[in-house]
Amino acid sequence: MSRPKCLVVDDEPIILELSAQTLSPMNIDCVGVGTYTDACEQLKTQTFDLCLTDMHLPDGNGIDLVNLIQREYSNIPVAVITAFGSVESAVQALKAGAFDFVTKPVDIKELRNLVATALKLAEKHEESFSSLVGESTAIQALRVKIAKLARSQAPVYIRGESGVGKEVVARLLHAQGARASKPFVPVNCGAIPTELMESEFFGHKKGSFTGATADKQGLFQIAQGGTLFLDEVADLPLHMQVKLLRVIQEKQMRPVGATKEIPVDVRILSATHRDLADLVKQGKFRQDLFYRINVIELHVPPLRERTQDIPLLVERILQKLTEGNGNAKLRLSANAMAFLQSYHFPGNVRELENILERAMTLCDDNVIQIDDLQLPKLEEASNNHDEYTEDDLLSIATLEENSAGLDPLLEDLERDKIMKALEKTKGNKTRAARLLGISFGALRYRLTKFKLHSNSEQNE
Incomplete structure (x- = not known):
């Protein structure tokens, strides 16, 4: 098996020499060049497993090279070498698709860790997406983004409503990345008492405060080499936001009561159901921390935007609920x-799980009926002249069965057909339903799903 090969791009001979001396004991061949042009030539003529590039080159910059590799050699992880304290440059590189960054003066141990992690990507097998259930366009797009972001070490901010599965997404980002063999440590930031927060995150030394009867590892130490998932990060108090920012930027931390800092090697993933940008405007969340954890934003869609996935989710949840109990x-x-x-x-999905778990205990003959669901909407519908009839529900079920897996183009055609029927009937939904050959309830369901409203709501 041939030795891995690394392309190093830097116009400082000392950096090229240091890189070669660092990588050689790791059985990695090092090819060093000093310009963007020479790097492009090497990429055309040789096969590389990794690239390290300085941000500032005589005939270009590292971002240009990151963009080129992302576009034409996307299987090559690329890391950038930045000036000490140049956070903006590092963030810019990560947004462009860089695997990671290292600062000057280059620390040999940090460089070796970075290279070892990058090379694991080539060995990593595709992990199953079985925990992310669904075949809708939204879920398929989410899978593609996760697969891409898993190759990076950039902090990812996972945005989405409560119950959509943000931790599932975080676990997939970890499982598909180079850190999969190391710990994944989730923490709910809102569940830790304020007075214990620093000790929980950074650990403490024996005797550092009343009750500290022994040394204790913090969450960062437990997650060393792996991933730290900060769920509900918006709940962090301001004093902890300052400390967290420093650890992320300097990649070092000091346990409570310790005299020396220790290196930190973790990937930070964060999530919240709240609007962080709005909290920044209100002064409740630090803008500089938001800038660092929001290098890449990943949106998890709500369940109402992917209703065609509900049958698959129901099947998976019911299977999990009845597994092993002989039912x-x-x-x-x-x-x-x-x-x-x-x-x-x-x-969202969490609510669906609760609904089905409750319905399982209420149903007869192992068939869950509408009454078993006990949805709030059912109780409200009893006083509503628009209540769904049994025929309406069967029509809706037939529509959903026939339209499962429709692509957006066909959905657009269906929407257009409904709008034309409403135009012909001057907004009369009863007549429009008759014209379309479906029940009134099924039409109303479709109007809600496609967010269509006739001009004459009173004309039923």
Whole structure:
């Protein structure tokens, strides 16, 4: 098996020499060049497993090289060498797709760790996406983004409503990356008492405060080499935000009561259901910390934007609920499934899990009916003249079955057909439903799903 090969791009001979001396004991061949042009020539003529480039080159800059490699040699992890304290340059490189960065003066141990982590990407096998259930366009796009971001060491801010599965996404980013063999440490920032927060994150030395009867490792130490997932990061108090920012920037931390700092090698993933940008404007979240943890933002869609995934989610959840308890296989009636697909789900996937767990205990003959779901909407519908009839629900179920997996183009055609029917009937939904050959309830369901509203809501 041939030795891995690294391309080093820097116009300082001492950096090229240091890189060669550092990588040689790791059985890595090092090819050093001093310009962007020479780097491009080497990439055309040789195969590399890794690239290290300085940010400032005589005929270009490191970002140009990062962009080139992302575009034409995307299988090569590229890290940038930045000036000490140049946070803006490092963030710019990570946003462009750099795997990681190292600062000058280059620390040999840090460089070796970076190179070893980067080379693991070539050995990493594709992890299963089985925990991210669904085949909708939104979920497929999310899978593509996760696969791409897993190759980076950049901090990722996972944005989404409560219950959408932000921790599932964080675990996938870890599992598909080079740090998969190291710990994944999730922490709910809102669940740690303020007075214990510094000790929990950074650890403490024996005797550093009352009750510190022994040395204790902090979350950063436990996650060393792996990933630290900061869930509900918006709940961090301001004094901890300052300390966290410094650890992220300097890659060092000091346990409570310690006299020396220790190196930190973790990837930071963070999430919250709150609007961090708005909290920054209110002065409740530090802008500089937001800038560092939000290098890359990943949005997890709410369940109401991917209703076609509900049957797959239901199947997976019911399978998990009945696993190992000897129960016969549970299923939903067509009416119950249709109703679920018309429900708004403010609590997203977590709410769906709770609904099904409750329905499992209420249903008869292992078939979950509408009444077993006990959705708030059912109680509200009893006083609403728009209540779904059984025929309406069957029509909705038929529509969903026939339209499962439709691409956006076909959905656009369906939307257009409904709008034309409403125009012909001057907004009369009853007549429009008759014209379309579906029940009134099924049409109303479609109007809600596509966010369409007729001009004459009173004309039923």
